[in-house]
Amino acid sequence: MLNTFMQSRLRGLVILALILIILPAFLGNPFHYELVTQMAIIAATVVGLNLLVGFAGQISLGHAGFFGLGAYFTGIATGTYGWSSVPALVVGAVVVGFIAWIVGRPILRLKGHYLSMATLAVGFIIAIILNNERALTGGPDGMPVPAFEVFGWELSAFGSYSLLGIEIEGFQAWYIFASVVLLVAVWFALNLIESPIGRALRSVHGSEVAASVVGVNTAKYKSLVFVISAIYASLMGSLYAHFQGFITPAVASFEFSILFITMVVLGGMGSTFGVILGAVVLKLLPQVLADFQELEHVMFGLILMLTMIFMPKGLLPTLTAFVSKKMRKKAGGEA
Amino acid sequence: MFKTVIRRAGKCAAVAAASLMMMSAQAAEPIKIGSFLSVTGPASFLGDPELKTLEMYVEKINEEGGVLGRQLELIHYDDVGNASSARNFASRLIRSDRVDIIVGGSTTGATMAAVPLIEQAQVPFISLAGAVVITNPVKKWVFKTPQTDRMAAERILTDMKDRGITKFGLISGTGGFGSSGRTQTLEVAEQMGMEVVADVTYSGSDTDMTAQLTNIRNTKGVEAVLNFGFGQGPAIVTRNYAQLGMELPFYQSHGVASDSFLDLAGSSAEGLRLPASPLLVPDSLPDDDPQKEVVQNYKAEYEARWNSKVSTFGAYAYDGLMLAVRAMEEAGSTDPEAVRDALENIKGYVGVTGVFNMSPEDHNGLDPESFRILEVQNGEWKLIN
Numbered sequence: 217m218l219n220t221f222m223q224s225r226l227r228g229l230v231i232l233a234l235i236l237i238i239l240p241a242f243l244g245n246p247f248h249y250e251l252v253t254q255m256a257i258i259a260a261t262v263v264g265l266n267l268l269v270g271f272a273g274q275i276s277l278g279h280a281g282f283f284g285l286g287a288y289f290t291g292i293a294t295g296t297y298g299w300s301s302v303p304a305l306v307v308g309a310v311v312v313g314f315i316a317w318i319v320g321r322p323i324l325r326l327k328g329h330y331l332s333m334a335t336l337a338v339g340f341i342i343a344i345i346l347n348n349e350r351a352l353t354g355g356p357d358g359m360p361v362p363a364f365e366v367f368g369w370e371l372s373a374f375g376s377y378s379l380l381g382i383e384i385e386g387f388q389a390w391y392i393f394a395s396v397v398l399l400v401a402v403w404f405a406l407n408l409i410e411s412p413i414g415r416a417l418r419s420v421h422g423s424e425v426a427a428s429v430v431g432v433n434t435a436k437y438k439s440l441v442f443v444i445s446a447i448y449a450s451l452m453g454s455l456y457a458h459f460q461g462f463i464t465p466a467v468a469s470f471e472f473s474i475l476f477i478t479m480v481v482l483g484g485m486g487s488t489f490g491v492i493l494g495a496v497v498l499k500l501l502p503q504v505l506a507d508f509q510e511l512e513h514v515m516f517g518l519i520l521m522l523t524m525i526f527m528p529k530g531l532l533p534t535l536t537a538f539v540s541k542k543m544r545k546k547a548g549g550e551a
Numbered sequence: 552m553f554k555t556v557i558r559r560a561g562k563c564a565a566v567a568a569a570s571l572m573m574m575s576a577q578a579a580e581p582i583k584i585g586s587f588l589s590v591t592g593p594a595s596f597l598g599d600p601e602l603k604t605l606e607m608y609v610e611k612i613n614e615e616g617g618v619l620g621r622q623l624e625l626i627h628y629d630d631v632g633n634a635s636s637a638r639n640f641a642s643r644l645i646r647s648d649r650v651d652i653i654v655g656g657s658t659t660g661a662t663m664a665a666v667p668l669i670e671q672a673q674v675p676f677i678s679l680a681g682a683v684v685i686t687n688p689v690k691k692w693v694f695k696t697p698q699t700d701r702m703a704a705e706r707i708l709t710d711m712k713d714r715g716i717t718k719f720g721l722i723s724g725t726g727g728f729g730s731s732g733r734t735q736t737l738e739v740a741e742q743m744g745m746e747v748v749a750d751v752t753y754s755g756s757d758t759d760m761t762a763q764l765t766n767i768r769n770t771k772g773v774e775a776v777l778n779f780g781f782g783q784g785p786a787i788v789t790r791n792y793a794q795l796g797m798e799l800p801f802y803q804s805h806g807v808a809s810d811s812f813l814d815l816a817g818s819s820a821e822g823l824r825l826p827a828s829p830l831l832v833p834d835s836l837p838d839d840d841p842q843k844e845v846v847q848n849y850k851a852e853y854e855a856r857w858n859s860k861v862s863t864f865g866a867y868a869y870d871g872l873m874l875a876v877r878a879m880e881e882a883g884s885t886d887p888e889a890v891r892d893a894l895e896n897i898k899g900y901v902g903v904t905g906v907f908n909m910s911p912e913d914h915n916g917l918d919p920e921s922f923r924i925l926e927v928q929n930g931e932w933k934l935i936n
Contacts, residue, residue, distance in 0.1 A: 247646035251639070348725060350734070356727035357659045357682060358634055360667060373671075461667035464634040464660045502636060503643070506628050513591075 228489050229403055236395040240388070249387040250373070251503065256394035257456050259495035260401035262479045263488055264448020267405055269477070270486030271414065272441045273421035274324070275332045278339025279476045282312050282446040284468025285342055286453030288353055291361040291463055296352075301365045305454040309447045316446035317439060324438040327424055331442070339473050346465040358464030361457040364393075373459065390459060397455065398492075401448065405488050408444070417441055482523055484530025493532050581624035582617075582885055584609065584875065585650030587640040587665070588679075589657040592632035597657040600853075600865030601679055602627060605654065607856050608872050618876050619883070626650060630661050637661035638668060645672045651885040652878075654871040656680050657864075659727055666693055675878070675891045677871040679864070682731045686914040694894055694914045696870040696904055700728070700779075701735040702919040703805045706826040707777060708736070708743050710924050710935075714800065716774040720749035720767035722760065722788060724780030728806050732779030748772050753784060760788045764795055775800040781807070786815035793819030800824070805922065810860055813930060824935065826922035828863045828904055835934040841901050849903045863904075870902035 236256075243249050261283060268274050289308030293299040315338070323334045346353050353359060363372035371377075371393060373386045384392075408414050416437045419427040428434050457463045466472065475498060483494020501519065505512040527534040586605055589598035609625045617623060626648050630637035637656065644650045645668070652675045656662030659682040666685070669676045669692055676693050678685050683699040711719060719740075723733040733752070740747050749770040751763040767776055776799055778788045785807045792801055801823040803812075808827035813820055829836055829846050836843040849869055853861045875890075877900060882889035897916065900907040905921025924935045 245646050247643050250642050250646075254639075348730075350730055355730045357684065357731060358663055360663075460635065460638060460664070462634070462638065462664045464664060466634050466660070503639070506640070506643075512629070 226406075229399065229406065232402060232489065232492070233399055236399070240391070246385070246387045249391045251499065253387070253390050253394040253459060254456070255496050255499045256391075256398040257452050257459065258479070258499060259492040260398045261449050261452040262476055262483070262491045262495045263398075263401050263405050264445040264452070265476055266480050266486065266488060266491045267408065267417075267441050267448075268445040269480050270491070271409060271417045271421060272438050274438060274442065275329060275477065276335040276442070276445065277332050277470070277473050277477065278335035278337070278342070279445070279449050280470070280472035281335070281339035281342035281468050282316065282449035283453035283456070283472070283476075284346060284463075284465065285312050285315070286450030287361075287457035287463045287467050288346055288359075289450070290454035290457045291359050292352060294362050294365075294458075295360060300367075301454075301458060305451060308454055309450045312450035313443045313447045316443045320439040320442040321435075324442065325435045336470075339468065339470060343465055343468045343470070346468050353465070356465055358462055360462050361460070363461070364455070364458040371458075373461070394455070394459070397452075401452075402488055402492070409488070413437060413440065478520070482520065482530060484533040487530065487532050490530050490532030494530065497531065579621045581622040582619070582879065583624050583626055583648060583650040584872070585641075585644035585648060585653045586625065586627040586655035587630045587637050587644065587653075587661065588627060588655050589632040589661065590627075590629040594632040594658050596862070597679070597864045598629070598632075600862040601655075601657060601868035603857050604853065604865040604868040605872055607853070608869060612876065618879055619885075627655070630657075632658060632661070634658075634660040634664035638664040641665035641668055645669070645674050650674070651887070652875050652890060653677070654679070654868065654875055659685065659731070662695075666690060669693065674887055675875070675894060677875055677894075679867040679871055681728065683735060684731075689912060689914050692891060694874070694909070696867045696874065696902070696907075696915075698805070698905065698917050698919070698921055699735075699915060700732045700804070701739065702917065703826050703922060704732065704736040704739040704779075705919045706922045706924065707802050707804070707824075708739055708745055709919070710824065711775055711800070711802070712743065712745070714775075716800065717744070718746045718748045718772045719775040719777055720751075720770060720773045721747050722751050722753065722763050722767060722776065722778050722780075724782075724784045725752050725754045726781055728781040729779050729784070732804055732806070736777065736779060746772075753780075753788070755782065755784060757784065758787065759791065760784075761791045761795065764788070764791050764797065768795065768797055773799060775802065777802040777804075779804045779806070783815065786812060789816040789823065790819045793821075805863075808863055808925070813927065813932075818930065820927045821930070822927060824924055824926045827925050827932070828866060829923050830861060830863055830866050830903055831925060831932045832923065832934045841906065842903070845901055846903050866903035870904050870907070873902060874900060874907065
């Protein structure tokens, strides 16, 4: 029974949940909580991006644009116009999804990597608009974002709350919230991958010609998953804005888009849990390397290079392959 | 993974703390001064001299016996000019390193990203960034040492008015500095009854601004031109201005008030005016100027220690650190509330940037006159007033 459970697709999700439950025991101070909360939000974004990159084989170089658009939509709607957080989040996601559909629909009819070019341009356009519409976005100096709020109940990283009779601090509440969000994001992604849509996508990734020969509407599925991954980015951008309390156009920058793609490639394309690991590593590195200020970028580059040379499939897939090989050897030896 | 990281960070901290203990004979715990600066990246011309200044004066203060009988310990991080890493490092300073005061934030974006956090955590913070939004409206825990861009606009427009100019053309960069400066200039012009007859912009990557300048030249009634921008843009504007043979009085902002600008713009800079820190003309200051000695000392000490030209931006860090030290001495402790109150009540501190008079309504404490109007004459800065 345990075996069947371990084989099920929920295995990874349960392990992730356990890690998230145990993790607070190792978090020494509020700063660590904050870092992990950010990691969870970024990881959820990357899980969405991985649907596109890892399963549909398309690369988006403008995902930070969608992330930034979500963040700014939330910032402007809640901050300037006094909306409640949830409607702002939802409307922002719908708008971003629509933009992604407009961009993706004509391009994804074509074969090849035209989407990268288009998303690159869209990302730049979004960043330029955020930089220049000073009256709306506060320009390059950024804008403040109010705390997350549902029905007048505020979730601020600085408040303190009582949950089921236990007193918890705001940063712990945010940690729990972000963990739940990450689990839901992963659960949705796993289900999508195992659904007919997911199978269609993988067939597209394998061979687009073969997929269309067996009757898969490749353009439709590619644009669908592109829209879904953009919505992931928008929703997480909104949460990120609320959590940070202040956003600048840097959230929509090209560098940030590249960081997202790097997380996917480093963690392991097509591995939902791998890309989470990629996000964790890339968020953690700047903090670990902060002591080597001058050498930070050199070490950063070196680590990425070594990983790509020796683990071309990404961190997690390589590690799991290594472990299962060892285990098989051991089992073989005993038999 | 995280555990090892924490353990490693703990070890690093322990080693650092131990070596500091050995260095100082004092048994008392050091006062921790936190700083996040853009030491590398696009804003490194701000962060680099700021960090050098902080390091050098923390050393100097420690040699002289420290503050309140305790040594100072500088904990600094490089935010690479990225606002969200600035916020993360501010959080690390407050929550992990538990610093007593923060002096830092090279850019307005980095400063403003950290402000909500600092306000909530209630730690005194002295920012080194320019825009007026940092201290207006006043935030309880946030102070800043550079003059605001609004003051620069006021100073420039007053000088224009003295020369009988009431209509001018504005050309500004679209970066943070330029666009904030543009907004302030438009507001100040309206208040002073002056007219901005042309208002054009250029982006940071533009390599030729002849089109914009021609546009201004062809506008009726232009009596002077003002350029608000940062980095290489203003140098290009200056060169184009000379190439077009424009004869109108030309003004630049304090954003380019450095010797390297003179090198970039060359002879085309001849005759232009800008508001600047007295640090550019230490020896031309009149002898009765209270700042003269401070400015000369800072310049001499910095250039002797680092063997490189002093910069206005480093002076912001000097004033920030000295204000922090003075506030702690006046408060007699490092209690955040007491230090904040002391900071707010500092009167008549003579710094490199200007004479600071803080108050509950003014967390900057400078007046527009702390800017000196300089003119380029024969390739050198000349003090006008």
